[in-house]
Amino acid sequence: MSTAALPARRPLDGFATILMIVLCAIWGFQQVAIKSTNVVLPPLFQAGLRSAIATLLVCGWARTRGTPLFRDDGTLGAGLLAGVLFAAEFICIFVGLSLTSASRMAVFLYTAPCFTALGLHWFVRGEKMWRTQWTGIGVAFAGMALAFADGFAHHAPGGTADSTHSMLAGVAGDALGVLAGIAWAATTVVVRATKLAHTSASKTLFYQLAVSAVVLLALAVGLGQARFEAIVSITPLTLASLAYQAVIVAFVSYLLWFWLLTRYMASRLSVFSFLTPLFGVTFGVLLLGESFSSRFLAAAAMVLAGIALVNAPARRRAS
Structure with a gap:
């Protein structure tokens, strides 16, 4: 992948920090919305509908702003790859939420910033991590490991075949x-x-939503999840949940996320999103009655400490 001539990104300021906190709350609630809707709409079908609705919204937004989505700018290959990866992410999320709790999914999903920081360190010029930031990554990862241990404790078998199956x-x-x-x-x-780094946030998001809509709906049809009875049985709560996922999460929040990526250092933004598991667990406990433990509080404290270190200003070496 080319790393030449990428526009400079700046560290997080107060505005970006507040916006990231709001986005983290939105994304944390997403797990609850998906899990509550999985009982009515099959996972892949729900995910495909979400992406399809959001794709139409992005097309409308781009048209009103005069942003070209179909002009050849050399981003097609990268856009298709990003779309396939985006589809893979949500296959894992939607199917995974039929097997585990929203709280645990929020925690495990947000191992992403660790992998993001590592990938950016190697592939993107200007995204190198300083020693303090690497320490923050380590502390936050240790917090995640503690959260993993807490999550696995909830799956401990009780000695019967059913409990073993539930654990697996x-x-x-x-x-x-x-x-x-x-x-x-x-x-x-x-x-x-x-080259996606040089294109508009609308086009970047369009690639991901459009490709994922095709992939997810095709899989839903192939696996027999795109059932007519699932559509006619939609309740007002299910419709509200689907609207939240498509409009607030997949459209509004992702546009804001990609806008932030064009202006601020992605490694700092991604690690800051460790806050999302805290919101996810809180919403899972309050709205779905999921379990909560003191071990997670310790994990959360480590995660927050890691965020603080990662976002600390890097000290320049004396010349």
Whole structure:
């Protein structure tokens, strides 16, 4: 991947920090919305509908702003790759949420910043990590490891075949959360390390949503999840959840995210998103009645300490 002539990104300021906190809250609630809707709409079908609706919204937004989406600017290959990775991320999230809790999915998914920082360090000029930032990555990763241990404790078998099956399903769901995080990180690296870094946020998002809509809906049809009875049985709550996912998350929040990526250092933004698991667990406990432990509080404290270190100003060496 080419790393030449990328525009300089600046460290986070107060505006970017506040906006990232809002985005993290939006993304944290997403896991609750998906899990509550999985019981009505099959996972892949739900994910495909979400991407399809958001694709139409992005097309409308781009048209009103005069942003060309179909002009040949050399981004097609990278855009298709980003779209496939985006689809893989949400396959893992939506299927994983049928196996594990929203709280645990939020925690495991947000291993992404660790993988993102590593990928950007190697592939994108200007995204090198200083010693303090690497220390922050280590502290935050240790916090995630503690959160993993807490999550696996919830899947401990009770000695019966049913409990063992439940444990294996839960572990599979947790693993899908980690795979989703890796796919998200890979998408971010592709966006920053290719010609997508020079295109508009609308076009970058269009690639991901359009490709994922095709992939997810095709898989839903192939696996028999695109059922007519699922559509006619949609409740007002399910419709509200789908609207939240498509409009607020996939359209508004992602446009803001890609806008931030064009102006601020992606490694700092990604690591800051460790806040999302905290929101995810909180929403899971309050709205879905999921379990909460003191071990997670310790993990959360480590994660927050890591965020603070990663976003600390780097000290220049004396010349």
